[in-house]
Amino acid sequence: MRNKRWVGLWFLLVSTTHAYDFSHCQKYYELASRSNSVSLFWQKGQVSFLHSTTPPKGVRILKKDPFIGFYLIQAPHTKFAYHLLDISPEAFKYPMASVSKTYARVGTITKRQERFLGHARFSVPIAPNGVVGNICYQIYGVGFKSKDPHAFIESKYIRRFLSQNTPYYGDIGVRVRSHGALVVELVDPFFKNNPFLEGDVITHINGQAIPNSARFEWVVSNLAYQSEAHVTIKRKGVSQTLHVRVDKRHGGFLLPDTFLERFGVVLDSDLVITARLEHLPAPLNTLRVGDQLVWINHKPIAPKRANHADKLRALQEALSHARMQGRIELLLLRRGLEFYIRL
Known part of the structure; x- marks a missing residue:
């Protein structure tokens, strides 16, 4: 009933002023958010959602997706909450607004979200945890702290x-x-x-055309775990279909992605192992915390002065290229002693 009263007020303001006035949605926002989160209706209940590129501090985390920085936190229920709506052609028939505690600004969606980290954009700024919608209690997305003040997360990804x-x-x-x-x-x-081989051209997955990396990201991310994917490729101009047992990602997006994450390997800025799974298959069980990765196939992995992210990227590239060469010989440094292992 509360939400019905708010939408009734919305239509009343439209009809009496012949213009859309979203200022009353600010009041709704104040009653549907907290300083660090926004309240959403989900499964007949209410959850507190926030985005952060690093684990939020000072709160109890109930659920997390560190790949893309989504969190549900424990918080007292707010008086109101939001229903998530996917963006459809119908959404563009009515004015929209960016709403927060301090303002409600009319605008429009200028770019749809195509990737997990390639966010949508609104024509006017969106405050962190601000919302985008055209009815007070229904939203198309949530703003977050970003270098781009117009960026927001579409409800499709939150859902x-x-x-x-x-x-x-x-x-x-x-x-x-x-x-x-x-x-x-x-x-x-x-x-x-x-x-797969480096240089393969992917054209279809399970009969779906895959024209670009954004489409690849969404389709592959949503393939069922351990299902068989039929991937059509061109290799040296010849089409063929590969059959692949779908696994799950262990790194990527906001997380490191060197291909070693499936073994729980964590590396510092000097490519020194700081953590690994307790039980690893041979010969990976040779790896120890404190070992430094130095060379792969007799080539330095990365320049010593490279930053952490560049070194991790260089390691991923070196592992892939070594696989193409048919062998992976890894030079390790352990307590001043260098030795090779073959993976």
């Missing part, structure tokens, strides 16, 4: 997060780039029975 018990992103063992076509750039050497 995906809410519907999962644990974060899941399907993986078929490759990293790709759009270069006129969708090209396999890197191949995971630890992905079981990986049939």
Whole structure:
């Protein structure tokens, strides 16, 4: 009944003033948010959602997706909350607004979200945890702290997060780039029975055309775990279909992605192992906390002065390229002693 009264007021203001006035939605926002989160209706209840690129401090985390920085936190229920709506052509028939505690500004969606980290954009700024909508209690997305004040997260991606018990992103063992076509750039050497080669061109997955990396990201991320994916590729101009058992991603997006994450390997800025799973298959069980990764196939992994992110990227590239060479010989430094292991 409360929400019905708010939408009734919305239509009343439209009809009496012949213009859309979203100022009353600020009051609704104050009653449907807290300083660090926004309240959403979900499964006949209410949840407190926030976005953060690092784990939020000073709150109890109930659910998390560190791949893309989504969190549900424990918080007292607010008087009101929001229903999530997917953006459809119908949404563009009515004016929209960016709403927060301090303002309600009319605008329009200028860019749809195409990737998990490639967010949508609104024509006017959106405050962190501000909302975008055209009715007070229904929203198309949520703002977040970003270098781009116009960026927001579409409800489609929030709904995906809410519907999962644990974060899941399907993986078929490759990293790709759009270069006129969708090209396999890197191949995971630890992905079981990986049939891909660097340079393969992916055209279809399970009969769906895959024109670019954004479409690849969404389709692959939503493939069912351990299902068989039928991937059509062109290799040296010849079409063929590969059959791949879908795995899950262990790194990527906001998390490190070197291909070693499936083994729980964490590396510092000097490529020194700071953590690993207790039980690893041979020969990876040779790895120890404190070991430094130095060379792969007799080549330095990265320049010593490179930053942490660049070193991790260089390691991922080196592992993929070594796999293409048919061997991975890893030089480790342990307590001043250098030695090779073959993976």
